[in-house]
Amino acid sequence: MSEAIKSGDTIAVDYTGKLESGDVFDSSEGRQPLTFTVDTGMLIKGFDQAVIGMKKGESKTVTIPPEMGYGPRDEKAMVEIPREQFPPEMELKEGLDLQLQNPAGQPVPARVAGVNETSVTMDVNHILAGKTLVFDITIAETGLEPPASSCGTKGGGCDSGCCGNCSCD
Incomplete structure (x- = not known):
């Protein structure tokens, strides 16, 4: 047993x-x-x-x-990133999963929560x-x-x- x-x-x-x-x-x-x-x-x-x-x-x-x-x-786990930091040909749409990097260079999974002409809002919640x-x-x-x-x-x-x-x- x-x-x-x-x-x-x-x-x-x-x-x-x-x-x-x-x-x-x-x-x-x-x-x-x-x-x-x-x-x-x-x-x-x-x-x-x-x-x-x-x-x-x-x-x-x-x-x-x-x-x-x-x-x-965590509603504070939203990150605003300037649109110009993404390749111009990249089609950014809500719900798209991407990999970001934290300041230490480690990968951070993120999801596009919103897009406008100047910035992209990324949700870094799990x-x-x-x-x-x-x-x-x-x-x-x-x-x-x-x-x-x-x-x-x-x-x-x-x-x-x-x-x-x-x-x-």
Whole structure:
């Protein structure tokens, strides 16, 4: 009989992440299970807490509020960028996803929230900020070695699943 999962354990899970509407935003289906170390900041807090106490082979569905997921939407997370900083041939329209760079040169996913003749308003909230998330989780493996490359504190990584702060689209 397998032991209950606790903080610090490295496990592998199969999962499907959905919005409350039922729309799937991420899934391990057709890929390897997601391997991570529990409660180390690799994934959103609500996902970490959901697997604690589960055992290998166990499945459950968990609803994660924004505060335990990607946080509430922050209306201050809107950035005005002068239009001339974009290539003139670039067709900028509301809803377009782009990659910006922060002052340290790190990529920051952003979505065009508005365009006028002089500036572009970019929304740098995580795409799932403010959303209640529903995850179907099955524990595939327990007692694993920590992953060779982890994303660090809520870094996420599109090659390892999108439960962290990433955007795979």
